[in-house]
Amino acid sequence: SQQGEEDPQALSIQEGENATMNCSYKTSINNLQWYRQNSGRGLVHLILIRSNEREKHSGRLRVTLDTSKKSSSLLITASRAADTASYFCATDAEGKLIFGQGTTLQVKP
């Protein structure tokens, strides 16, 4: 089945450092999306990259997509303590999102 799998599962960095999370998936997609989830809260959409795009930026976020390797990465630059959350990639095909297990990011002040 189509799945997004992230690595690392957990990441701990100091404020100001960059954080990189990776996602792999198995089948063809229309687009790939990244979401953030603060503990016990809902999912917040961060960025969407279409299958014909290779890179996209939004503020401090940079997403890449390599459809030949079926992988994506999310880079958060100049991290802040408020970026502490779980980050999920989700692949969109056939009218639904399939989520990965997520990366738990801790940014220490």
Place this chain on the structure above:
Amino acid sequence: EPEVTQTPSHQVTQMGQEVILRCVPISNHLYFYWYRQILGQKVEFLVSFYNNEISEKSEIFDDQFSVERPDGSNFTLKIRSTKLEDSAMYFCASSPEQGNYGYTFGSGTRLTVV
């Protein structure tokens, strides 16, 4: 900014009881979804809904589950006879169209079956 609203935020129910989880999607969105997240696990797709009918459902969404959009604004998920393993966070989401937009998720309903 428009929000997806879910009520209640937390529901405790006895095993075997029926529960209805309620959602108000964003008003001009056309696609509606339910997802669930068992504690510590990934977010799982349950069902998608478009044009007043189910467009896709997962294996999880068996005969115990149903969805309804009764009045053009609310979108409900009913579980007829709850089981302990139904305990999870249930998220409603909506999107204006498929393929080009991210989903807007609600804050979720934490369902605890005892």
